[in-house]
Each structure stands twice: as C-alpha cells, then as structure tokens.
Amino acid sequence: MKMAPLSVYLAFYTSLFKGLAALAFARVYTSQRPSTRDLNGQVAIITGANSGIGLSIAVQLAKQGATVYLACRNLQRGEKAVDEVISKVGEESKGRVHCWQLDTSDLNSVRNFSKRWREERTKINMLVHNAGIASPPSGSPSTTKDGKSLVYVTNFLGSFLLTHLLEEHLAGDARIVLTSSTGHHAAAEMPFLKPQKSTPTSPPSLFTRLKKSICNTLGLEVSSAPEYGLSKAQQVLFANLLQHRLSSLGQARTAHVFTPGFTSTPIFGKFDVTWKTWLANPVFSALKATERYVAVSTDEGATTGSWLAAGEVRDGGGYWEWQRRETSLVDFMRDVLGEVEFGKRAGEEWGRWERDAGVQWECPV
Numbered sequence: 569m570k571m572a573p574l575s576v577y578l579a580f581y582t583s584l585f586k587g588l589a590a591l592a593f594a595r596v597y598t599s600q601r602p603s604t605r606d607l608n609g610q611v612a613i614i615t616g617a618n619s620g621i622g623l624s625i626a627v628q629l630a631k632q633g634a635t636v637y638l639a640c641r642n643l644q645r646g647e648k649a650v651d652e653v654i655s656k657v658g659e660e661s662k663g664r665v666h667c668w669q670l671d672t673s674d675l676n677s678v679r680n681f682s683k684r685w686r687e688e689r690t691k692i693n694m695l696v697h698n699a700g701i702a703s704p705p706s707g708s709p710s711t712t713k714d715g716k717s718l719v720y721v722t723n724f725l726g727s728f729l730l731t732h733l734l735e736e737h738l739a740g741d742a743r744i745v746l747t748s749s750t751g752h753h754a755a756a757e758m759p760f761l762k763p764q765k766s767t768p769t770s771p772p773s774l775f776t777r778l779k780k781s782i783c784n785t786l787g788l789e790v791s792s793a794p795e796y797g798l799s800k801a802q803q804v805l806f807a808n809l810l811q812h813r814l815s816s817l818g819q820a821r822t823a824h825v826f827t828p829g830f831t832s833t834p835i836f837g838k839f840d841v842t843w844k845t846w847l848a849n850p851v852f853s854a855l856k857a858t859e860r861y862v863a864v865s866t867d868e869g870a871t872t873g874s875w876l877a878a879g880e881v882r883d884g885g886g887y888w889e890w891q892r893r894e895t896s897l898v899d900f901m902r903d904v905l906g907e908v909e910f911g912k913r914a915g916e917e918w919g920r921w922e923r924d925a926g927v928q929w930e931c932p933v
C-alpha cells in the first residue's frame with residue numbers, strides 16, 4: 569500500500585479530533601439551525617422513531633409539513649409517540665402522523681413492511697434509517713435466530729434490505745439518511761477496511777487469548793463496542809456506495825449519513841452499568857456515567873439528521889456532523905487504499921450484505 573499524501577491524514581485526524589471534542593464539548597457550540605423548508609406533500613419514513621433522535625426527527629419533519637411514518641418495533645410505544653408528535657406539532661398534523669410496525673432485527677418484518685408499503689403507499693421523499701442499539705439487551709442472545717450478530721442486523725442489515733425493497737418507491741429527489749456515530753471511526757481494525765492480519769485458520773493472537781481468558785475468569789460479557797463501531801461504519805460505507813449507485817443511474821436521489829455526537833436519549837437507560845461493564849465496555853460505561861453532564865439535548869443531536877432529510881444538501885454520499893461535512897473513516901480509507909483496492913474491498917463487503925439479506929442488488933463499484 570502506498571503512503572497517501574499528508575493532507576489525507578491531516579483531514580482525517582482533524583475530523584476525528586473534532587468528533588471526539590464534540591463528544592465532550594458540544595454543549596458549548598453554537599446551536600444548529602433547523603431546516604425551514606416547506607415539506608407539505610412530502611412523505612417520510614423514520615425507523616426507530618418512538619424515542620430519542622428518531623422521535624425528534626419525526627417532530628421536526630412533521631412541523632415542516634411532512635407526512636411521517638414512524639416505523640417502530642413496538643406498536644404501543646409507536647402509537648404513544650404518534651400522540652407526542654401531534655401534541656408537539658399541533659392538531660392540524662393529525663392524519664399525517666402514522667405508526668407502522670417494523671423490527672429491523674428481523675428481515676421478515678422488513679419484508680412485510682415493504683410489502684405493505686408496495687400495496688398501500690406512494691412515493692417516499694425521505695427515508696431515515698435511525699433504529700439502533702448499542703448492545704444486545706442484557707441477558708438476551710447476541711445473535712438473531714439465524715445466527716447473525718443482533719447489532720449488525722438491527723443497526724445496518726435491516727436498513728440495507730429496506731432500502732433495496734423500497735428503492736422503486738423513492739421519489740425522484742428522495743433523501744436517504746442514516747444515523748451513524750462518531751464511534752464508526754473505531755472500526756479501523758475491522759476486516760473490510762483493513763486486510764485481515766490472520767486467516768480464519770490461524771490461531772488467535774496472544775492478546776485475544778489473554779482478553780478471552782480474563783473475561784471468562786471474571787464472568788464478563790463480551791463487549792459489543794467493536795460490533796457497534798463496525799455497524800456504524802457499514803452505514804457510512806453504504807451511504808457512500810448508494811450515492812455512487814444513484815449518481816451512476818443519473819438520479820437526483822441522494823444518500824447521507826450523520827453522527828448525532830453525544831446526545832441525551834433513552835439509549836443510555838437500556839443497559840446497566842456495573843463494575844463488570846466498566847471492565848468489559850468502558851466507553852459505553854463512561855458515556856452513560858457522564859450523559860447528564862455532557863451530552864447535548866435530543867433535539868440538538870437530531871438536527872443534522874432532519875436537516876439532511878429535508879433536502880438542505882444536494883451533494884450526497886457524505887458524512888455529516890453538526891451540519892458540517894467531515895472526513896469519515898470511509899473517505900480516509902478510499903484515499904489511503906486508492907480507488908482500485910477500495911472498490912475491490914467495498915465490492916466484497918456489498919456482496920456480503922447481499923448474501924446476508926438474501927437479495928441481489930448490483931454493486932455500484
């Protein structure tokens with residue numbers, strides 16, 4: 569691999585440093601400006617919209633006049649969120665705020681949602697993939713029924729399949745937006761970005777064996793942080809490749825991905841922190857411990873997402889933070905690897921997604 573120009577490293581590490589600084593100091597930043605575009609007559613689907621960032625995006629888009637579909641795994645929680653949107657936006661929004669069942673960790677649920685959409689609905693102007701988990705619920709399996717990582721399917725694969733199945737229903741100027749994370753940078757050690765140091769048959773490294781043995785001895789759960797980081801990097805790569813696809817087909821549709829930074833939401837109440845969690849998953853534990861003092865409000869964290877969904881940016885494929893285009897790990901790797909090697913690896917990754925989702929979807933690179 570050739571050494572990339574210094575400017576590439578500078579852009580990436582500046583972006584990474586800004587992302588890390590935002591985790592700690594975003595509260596002192598100037599507030600973002602929400603979009604004021606008129607979205608009357610436009611339709612949005614937002615996954616994981618019954619709480620946190622997804623709910624905030626739903627409120628903002630509904631305020632701008634859009635018809636919003638809250639795609640939630642639990643209908644009771646979803647209907648409660650519909651009431652909350654209406655109470656925040658006003659009675660006039662009744663009739664254009666809906667909740668449909670969708671469990672992104674279950675590909676059959678994704679297929680059912682898409683089938684229902686095909687039968688009942690028209691064009692989608694905004695498709696916001698926001699549903700996500702930081703880790704599998706404590707004490708429950710970390711894999712789906714067919715043995716795939718729950719974090720991977722919930723945070724990424726369900727969105728990949730949903731986009732594929734709904735592609736023909738996207739409006740000519742549709743915006744596809746994914747809620748990623750600053751944590752996507754931590755995927756640097758992951759196989760699709762770095763050549764695997766070991767083959768599947770080679771023995772695990774001393775460090776891996778030592779870590780495993782300590783975890784076993786202390787009865788620690790395996791940290792989901794690497795899987796989370798990877799799922800968030802997959803979202804960034806997907807937005808990038810999807811944009812290639814849309815542009816190469818000559819379409820005006822765009823794909824964007826953003827990080828909300830460190831945002832106060834119910835996600836931090838979904839896992840318990842004990843001394844064991846501090847050892848196994850220090851990053852999530854530290855975020856949970858400091859949320860109240862450091863994280864920004866849910867609406868602030870959601871603003872870049874609703875702003876992108878509203879169509880404020882016509883140049884797709886990018887990674888956004890605080891309404892600024894930043895250098896993602898994927899941008900960095902493209903420059904470091906060069907187009908040919910990057911295209912090869914990205915193509916292999918896309919192929920894995922296709923196989924895992926059980927679809928054929930022509931790779932854009």
Ligand SMILES: NC(=O)c1ccc[n+]([C@@H]2O[C@H](COP(=O)([O-])OP(=O)(O)OC[C@H]3O[C@@H](n4cnc5c(N)ncnc54)[C@H](OP(=O)(O)O)[C@@H]3O)[C@@H](O)[C@H]2O)c1
Binds near residue numbers: 642747749750
């Ligand atoms: N908060 C942050 O600091 C932060 C930072 C970086 C990235 N993010 C990302 O932001 C997104 C939203 O998270 P949040 O912070 O707003 O937390 P949240 O309030 O817990 O929202 C997550 C949403 O996703 C839904 N969800 C989880 N699993 C699902 C599934 N299998 N099918 C459908 N929906 C599912 C949740 O539904 P239930 O209510 O039923 O669980 C909830 O509505 C996530 O992708 C997260 O990774 C958050």
